[in-house]
Amino acid sequence: MTPTSDVPQTNPGTQFGFLDDFAVREIRRGLLKALAIPGYQVPYASREMPIARGFGTGGMQITLAIATPEDRLKVIDQGADDSVNAVSLRRFIAASCPALLTVTRTPEATIIQTRHRVPERPLVAGQIMVYQVPYPDPLQIVEPSEAKRRASHAHGDYARLWVKLYEDVVRFREVAISNRYPARVAGRYVIDPSPIPRWDLPKLHRSPVPHLFGAGREKKLYAVPPFTNVVPLAFDDVPFEVERFRDVAGKRNRCQRCGADDTFLDEIPLTGQASRWQCNDQDRCSENLGYSDGA
Amino acid sequence: MVRETPVLTASGLTRIHGRGCLDCVRLTGDAQGRNICPSCGSVVALADVSFELWPGEILGVMGESGSGKSSVVKMLHLDDQMTAGSAIFRESDGRSHELAQVDEVEIRRLRDTRFGMVHQNPHLGLNFGVSAGGNIAERLLCGGERRFAVIRETALGLLDRTEVPRGRIDHQPGQFSGGMQQRLQIARALAPRPELLFLDEVTTGLDLSVQARILDLILEIQRELGVAMIVVTHDLGVVRLLASRTIVLRHGRVVEAGLTDQILEDPQHAYTQQLVMSAL
Amino acid sequence: MSIVLSVTGLSKSFTLHHQGKSIPSVHDATFTVEAGQLTALVGPSGAGKSTVLKCVYRTYLPQAGSMVLHGDPTVDLATCDEHAALRVRRRDLAYVTQFLHCLPRQGTVDVVAAPLAALGIARDEARAAARQRLRELDLPERLWDVPPATFSGGERQRVNLARGLVLQPRLLMLDEPTASLDQRSAELVVAAIRAAKTSGVAVLAIFHDPVLVEALADQVVTLKRPTELPCAA
Numbered sequence: 001m002t003p004t005s006d007v008p009q010t011n012p013g014t015q016f017g018f019l020d021d022f023a024v025r026e027i028r029r030g031l032l033k034a035l036a037i038p039g040y041q042v043p044y045a046s047r048e049m050p051i052a053r054g055f056g057t058g059g060m061q062i063t064l065a066i067a068t069p070e071d072r073l074k075v076i077d078q079g080a081d082d083s084v085n086a087v088s089l090r091r092f093i094a095a096s097c098p099a100l101l102t103v104t105r106t107p108e109a110t111i112i113q114t115r116h117r118v119p120e121r122p123l124v125a126g127q128i129m130v131y132q133v134p135y136p137d138p139l140q141i142v143e144p145s146e147a148k149r150r151a152s153h154a155h156g157d158y159a160r161l162w163v164k165l166y167e168d169v170v171r172f173r174e175v176a177i178s179n180r181y182p183a184r185v186a187g188r189y190v191i192d193p194s195p196i197p198r199w200d201l202p203k204l205h206r207s208p209v210p211h212l213f214g215a216g217r218e219k220k221l222y223a224v225p226p227f228t229n230v231v232p233l234a235f236d237d238v239p240f241e242v243e244r245f246r247d248v249a250g251k252r253n254r255c256q257r258c259g260a261d262d263t264f265l266d267e268i269p270l271t272g273q274a275s276r277w278q279c280n281d282q283d284r285c286s287e288n289l290g291y292s293d294g295a
Numbered sequence: 296m297v298r299e300t301p302v303l304t305a306s307g308l309t310r311i312h313g314r315g316c317l318d319c320v321r322l323t324g325d326a327q328g329r330n331i332c333p334s335c336g337s338v339v340a341l342a343d344v345s346f347e348l349w350p351g352e353i354l355g356v357m358g359e360s361g362s363g364k365s366s367v368v369k370m371l372h373l374d375d376q377m378t379a380g381s382a383i384f385r386e387s388d389g390r391s392h393e394l395a396q397v398d399e400v401e402i403r404r405l406r407d408t409r410f411g412m413v414h415q416n417p418h419l420g421l422n423f424g425v426s427a428g429g430n431i432a433e434r435l436l437c438g439g440e441r442r443f444a445v446i447r448e449t450a451l452g453l454l455d456r457t458e459v460p461r462g463r464i465d466h467q468p469g470q471f472s473g474g475m476q477q478r479l480q481i482a483r484a485l486a487p488r489p490e491l492l493f494l495d496e497v498t499t500g501l502d503l504s505v506q507a508r509i510l511d512l513i514l515e516i517q518r519e520l521g522v523a524m525i526v527v528t529h530d531l532g533v534v535r536l537l538a539s540r541t542i543v544l545r546h547g548r549v550v551e552a553g554l555t556d557q558i559l560e561d562p563q564h565a566y567t568q569q570l571v572m573s574a575l
Numbered sequence: 576m577s578i579v580l581s582v583t584g585l586s587k588s589f590t591l592h593h594q595g596k597s598i599p600s601v602h603d604a605t606f607t608v609e610a611g612q613l614t615a616l617v618g619p620s621g622a623g624k625s626t627v628l629k630c631v632y633r634t635y636l637p638q639a640g641s642m643v644l645h646g647d648p649t650v651d652l653a654t655c656d657e658h659a660a661l662r663v664r665r666r667d668l669a670y671v672t673q674f675l676h677c678l679p680r681q682g683t684v685d686v687v688a689a690p691l692a693a694l695g696i697a698r699d700e701a702r703a704a705a706r707q708r709l710r711e712l713d714l715p716e717r718l719w720d721v722p723p724a725t726f727s728g729g730e731r732q733r734v735n736l737a738r739g740l741v742l743q744p745r746l747l748m749l750d751e752p753t754a755s756l757d758q759r760s761a762e763l764v765v766a767a768i769r770a771a772k773t774s775g776v777a778v779l780a781i782f783h784d785p786v787l788v789e790a791l792a793d794q795v796v797t798l799k800r801p802t803e804l805p806c807a808a
Contacts, residue, residue, distance in 0.1 A: 557636060572593075
């Protein structure tokens, strides 16, 4: 068989971005397909990476496949740039991509790779969100068979997912899903938006940037193109709500560091006194303080 | 408003398991006394079965094991594909479908919204991992209902209709008695207001008193909703009570067809006579 | 007087395949029934009287002959298809035997109203007509919402007849309607039959009591016992 495309001349491992040409091409093609069919899970041959599965290989492969030397990369984990995993990923990508700059300030980034959060600061055209996804299929909780799930997606049959929502509303008077809240993309496929909290889900709706999702272990890519409808599954008469962060008196909690009352907060439990709260998005918190503490 | 065309017209329904050969149909059947083709070993579950089902009517499909009666339902409920033949389903809005040729999307739509099916084994017809209300909700959700309050009210109404206590709506089907599981199946089958209901040995294995109440319920529902039904059974009492017309199957063929009371009191075919004489 | 039913050359035999026998039941019966009149079938037991009624009702399939129900449309019950037969049973034909078959949990009024409900008549209207019939047959009101299972023979038979009459059928068939009834119940039944005749119902009846034949029949048809003919299956 004579391939019609060029055979890569360089050895893998010495390429810009670590991945060989075939891998890059496959992932880019996969991403194009994913963008062309919003919310559809595109299977791909997830490559062996120097980090274990379950630590972000899916997101990393996307970043490595799309990064150019002109890009500026931000990597966050749980909203923090300095958590162990974010640091490890950032270092590896920096090492694999000479001349690529790594940043922590959201407005400076062109590629933002994340696990668990979407930055608080509104994204602008020119940026790309890359998500690390553990489980790409929202139907996984109700149907163990992959073949049946694919058929369900093909038929747009999400009844069993809806039944789970029904059971939650019966039991708790609201849907008891805190993160990975299923959402319908472009009125067609329902996606698992990765373990981002409900707070972040509205940010995907008609966003000016593309959102790319990579599941390395499960070997799937999917995407939400810019300005696409992303609607959380909810009954017409039991609307979707985000976290409220209100104390028992009904007052909105504030960040103890910067005073913000409009961000997703981490709870810091204390003994003998009320919990304190702090912005989960580290960079946003620092930005609110004018980067005055050297951040 | 009496519709004057049949809801279902089945012609020459045939189902052969195996590779089949030109002699299969000729070498099997009632006269030959077998389902298995001696020439190629295929099993002829059904051959040349034809009948009509009219609006608001209950048709009995009677036969013993191996007669092919369950295969008839499988073909028509689109759980399996016929090898040959035709089955035309006419909806009340005038649309007609050749069930031998429907595509997957249409199969799902018909099964989810136009047909209802009640199985002998409740595990086939119910989702045991979900509450009773959830089972009914699933069918309403398949049909596109998105209002929680409507789903809840409809489910409660259907439980009332099938005489399942309302307070059990959030219980799991595994906690129900056999008779109540069947009634839940009926409630679930009726949720999308189907035009055609299949009942496959629904009272077999239940206590007699429970059986009587369920048959009673089926008749009441039939009177109230006018749903056309196909009742598959081996029990003459069930067919006598429910069906106005009946077909008798043996070795995959229709050996007798007619008004139920005529078949039971003046059976023409030797096998039917034997069946009727054997009834306790 | 208009003919409602004309039976010509009706023959029925039962072929028992396993015994290799063919048992004749009725041979060459011919008679008519006219509107507002009662035709009584008489003859010894085994002469096929009940068989004739069952043939007309299509519970039995005759071997030969025709059973034409005149009207709009005119139907030959011997050859018509099952749906025509069911339609006739729903609208034109009532068949009252000695046994009351009904759903175990239905109250008496609903049992009697059932044929009207089957025709699509509104529930309240059907029940009102049913109550009227029960009143005419003097069935006490306290029994109206009770299922007939616990009734006496006489009460059950009156319910049976009420159900047969509620439709105002064109042809009413009665198989020994007063058998095992007490004197008073029998009188009520006879009165109801007379009233039906007066309102134009054609009646085909079998009476065990020759006095009733004398009192009610406008025409008497005598059937003879056919001889048994063995034959190969």
